[in-house]
Amino acid sequence: MQTLAVHSFLGQAARPHYEAVATAVAQAAGVAVEPLRETPLAHLPAVVAGPPALLFLCGLPYTRMRDSGSEVEPLAAPVPEDEDAAFYRADLLVAPDAREREPAQLRGARVAFNGDDSLSGWVMPRHALRELGVDPDGYVWVRTGSHHNSLRALLRGEVEAAPIDSTVLALERRADPELGSLRRIARLGHLPSPPVVLVGGDAGLAASLRTALTALGDSDEGRAALALGAIQRFDAVTDSDYAPVRTADTMR
Numbered sequence: 001m002q003t004l005a006v007h008s009f010l011g012q013a014a015r016p017h018y019e020a021v022a023t024a025v026a027q028a029a030g031v032a033v034e035p036l037r038e039t040p041l042a043h044l045p046a047v048v049a050g051p052p053a054l055l056f057l058c059g060l061p062y063t064r065m066r067d068s069g070s071e072v073e074p075l076a077a078p079v080p081e082d083e084d085a086a087f088y089r090a091d092l093l094v095a096p097d098a099r100e101r102e103p104a105q106l107r108g109a110r111v112a113f114n115g116d117d118s119l120s121g122w123v124m125p126r127h128a129l130r131e132l133g134v135d136p137d138g139y140v141w142v143r144t145g146s147h148h149n150s151l152r153a154l155l156r157g158e159v160e161a162a163p164i165d166s167t168v169l170a171l172e173r174r175a176d177p178e179l180g181s182l183r184r185i186a187r188l189g190h191l192p193s194p195p196v197v198l199v200g201g202d203a204g205l206a207a208s209l210r211t212a213l214t215a216l217g218d219s220d221e222g223r224a225a226l227a228l229g230a231i232q233r234f235d236a237v238t239d240s241d242y243a244p245v246r247t248a249d250t251m252r
Contacts, residue, residue: 002205003032005053007039009061010194011147013171017229018056021196021213024221025054028212031205041117048072052200054209059192059245060119066239067246073206074195074242076213076234080167086193086235090125090163092186093154100161103129103186107138112150112162114143119191119245120165121147127248128188148172151179163188170230191248192241196234210236 006022008015019036026033033054039047044061047053048070055072065072077086092103100106114121126136142159144150150162151172164172166187173179196213198206213234216222226233 001030001032002052003034004201005034005047005051006036006055007047007053008036008056009039009041009044009058010056011165011168011171012038013148013168013175014056014229017171017225017231020221020225020228021216022054024216024219024225025209025212027221028215028219029205029208031208045070048199050200052198052205055197055199056194057197058117058119058194059242060123060249061117062195062197063242063245063249066242071199073198073201074237074239075198075206075210077193077195077237077241078167078229078231079233079235080193081170081230081232082166083232086237086241087190088120088193089166089190090120090128090188091166091169091184092125092161092163092188093151093169093182094161094185095154095157096181096183098160098183098185101185103132103134103188106161107135109139109160110142110158111139112142112144112153112159114146114150116143119194119248120168120189121150121163123245123248124189124191125163127251130251132186132188151182154182155179161185167193167230174230189248191244192237195237195242
């Protein structure tokens with residue numbers, strides 16, 4: 001039986017979801033999986049060059065790796081509970097008592113972001129702000145290292161706003177009800193959800209894993225795995241689905 005490594009390059013809040021998805025998908029596809037590893041993004045090239053692996057990966061590093069010639073195959077992407085397709089957004093949050101009501105009113109404000117290698121925390125909100133006629137360079141961007149850290153910085157009053165991955169926010173709010181007090185002043189962007197990616201496998205394995213991902217809703221175990229991530233289902237995706245990510249990346 002083939003064994004796949006499993007790596008998450010996404011938010012820690014979703015770890016139980018990724019573990020459950022990997023287990024259910026492996027069983028359905030007839031493969032074995034190693035325990036999930038939460039791997040730093042800097043190690044992605046080594047993972048891609050290594051043994052066969054299943055990756056939970058942001059669309060931005062996926063497109064950059066694919067365009068650099070790496071053999072990374074997107075399988076499926078999640079449909080969040082509040083979406084009708086495999087898309088997600090960046091929720092621009094402010095403190096409950098903040099006077100700002102529109103993104104343009106934040107000019108000069110300290111705005112937290114997790115890192116410039118993030119689609120939902122950097123590229124997507126900056127691209128969307130420009131589409132709204134707001135210059136993102138009018139903000140004072142404060143790097144925090146993660147959406148989790150950005151949320152805590154906002155609660156502590158260290159920053160005045162933060163764009164947060166809408167799927168991560170749903171899980172962070174489950175874990176910490178205090179985050180429900182933060183106010184959303186805009187939903188920024190509408191880009192493809194982070195893909196589940198196969199590296200080092202053949203077309204047959206990719207097809208089996210893709211089928212297993214899209215069929216998670218057909219079993220009790222699969223439905224439980226989806227619920228852990230506040231996800232309705234996984235939809236099959238191909239590389240062409242991530243063209244909007246490439247466009248946003250050129251305009252960040």
